[in-house]
Amino acid sequence: MQVTKPNILEGVLVSIFGEKGPDPISWYPVNLDNMMLTEVSIKAVSILAGETGILPEHLSVLPLPKFHMTALIYAFDIVDVQARGGAVVATLSVLFNENYTPFVYKCIEELENKIKPMSDLAEPIKNQQDITEFIEDLFNQLKGYVETCQRDEITRYQIEAEVKKTYSQTFKFKVIVIGDPSVGKTTLLLRFVDKAFRELYIPTVGVQVSLKSVEYDDTLIKFNLWDIAGQESYRKVRNNFYMGSNAILIVYDINNPKTFRNVKNWYQDAIIALGEIIPGFLVGNKVDLPRQVDKYDGKSLADKIKLEFIETSAKTGENVDYIFQKLAEILIKNE
Numbered sequence: 001m002q003v004t005k006p007n008i009l010e011g012v013l014v015s016i017f018g019e020k021g022p023d024p025i026s027w028y029p030v031n032l033d034n035m036m037l038t039e040v041s042i043k044a045v046s047i048l049a050g051e052t053g054i055l056p057e058h059l060s061v062l063p064l065p066k067f068h069m070t071a072l073i074y075a076f077d078i079v080d081v082q083a084r085g086g087a088v089v090a091t092l093s094v095l096f097n098e099n100y101t102p103f104v105y106k107c108i109e110e111l112e113n114k115i116k117p118m119s120d121l122a123e124p125i126k127n128q129q130d131i132t133e134f135i136e137d138l139f140n141q142l143k144g145y146v147e148t149c150q151r152d153e154i155t156r157y158q159i160e161a162e163v164k165k166t167y168s169q170t171f172k173f174k175v176i177v178i179g180d181p182s183v184g185k186t187t188l189l190l191r192f193v194d195k196a197f198r199e200l201y202i203p204t205v206g207v208q209v210s211l212k213s214v215e216y217d218d219t220l221i222k223f224n225l226w227d228i229a230g231q232e233s234y235r236k237v238r239n240n241f242y243m244g245s246n247a248i249l250i251v252y253d254i255n256n257p258k259t260f261r262n263v264k265n266w267y268q269d270a271i272i273a274l275g276e277i278i279p280g281f282l283v284g285n286k287v288d289l290p291r292q293v294d295k296y297d298g299k300s301l302a303d304k305i306k307l308e309f310i311e312t313s314a315k316t317g318e319n320v321d322y323i324f325q326k327l328a329e330i331l332i333k334n335e
């Protein structure tokens with residue numbers, strides 16, 4: 001039986017938000033499902049209606065679980081004197097198979113370099129010209145790029161597979177990662193899971209889950225890592241994500257005292273939702289930047305809330321793997 005390889009890249013879609021609401025105007029491949037095109041166009045609005053009301057400068061990542069996809073959204077203005085307010089907004093959505101979300105994060109800077117020049121389409125869109133050719137061209141460019149990246153990944157996985165061992169036991173643990181926006185939660189996990197770093201700040205939408213295994217003696221520990229959005233707007237949904245967690249990481253930025261002051265709130269938020277104290281770490285991230293939170297203060301707060309303490313840099317990788325090795329040790333001893 002022949003097994004068909006799933007597509008990493010599922011499609012590219014351009015939508016505009018005129019007075020009649022979101023409207024998909026051009027897409028590739030041409031056979032993309034109509035209902036999906038409309039829903040993605042509508043969802044892309046949620047990105048535009050962000051907390052600041054200003055168009056995000058960078059790409060936004062939007063999970064689309066219903067369609068098993070993740071979209072990268074880029075929004076740009078179309079200056080149109082006839083429109084109300086003198087402009088309409090267009091969004092370009094690049095649709096990926098959701099299984100490749102970590103891969104999307106890893107390559108996001110390169111993807112952004114390829115996607116952003118598409119704001120040049122503003123003029124032809126305004127003049128109602130057919131832009132399918134440009135969309136097809138972008139699709140093919142991105143497809144070529146992701147396939148090359150994936151070949152490199154496969155080589156890496158093959159090397160890992162060759163050294164695969166058999167283990168006496170396997171455990172699965174859910175770890176939640178919480179803390180103020182922009183402290184580096186996603187970046188820490190990206191560093192741990194994929195050994196990568198990205199300079200761009202792309203706020204997490206809701207939650208992103210990734211998987212990574214570590215060895216402890218002859219035991220395999222599979223971590224299910226829940227990266228929970230720090231933005232205030234996700235406060236209500238957050239409690240649902242805490243359920244069933246085995247360990248917790250509360251992250252602050254040692255360069256930003258406000259994020260440290262908020263640790264107590266995050267701790268309380270989690271403990272109330274969980275109904276119990278679970279093991280974990282208080283993590284002071286960004287040690288590669290100038291310090292504004294004393295290490296001693298971090299350690300004494302960790303002691304108070306009964307968490308381990310560590311300072312890390314997701315940029316240099318300092319102490320990132322240590323967290324998960326130590327967590328594995330603690331969790332196995334508790335079993």
Ligand code: GTP
Nearest residue numbers: 181182183184185186187199204230286313314315
């Ligand atoms: P939310 O998704 O809003 O909750 O934010 P987050 O905590 O997941 O932050 P994210 O990982 O997106 O990082 C925010 C910014 O900090 C990005 O620009 C990262 O490149 C940067 N960053 C993260 N960790 C480090 C670090 O250790 N050192 C430095 N210098 N920058 C970092």
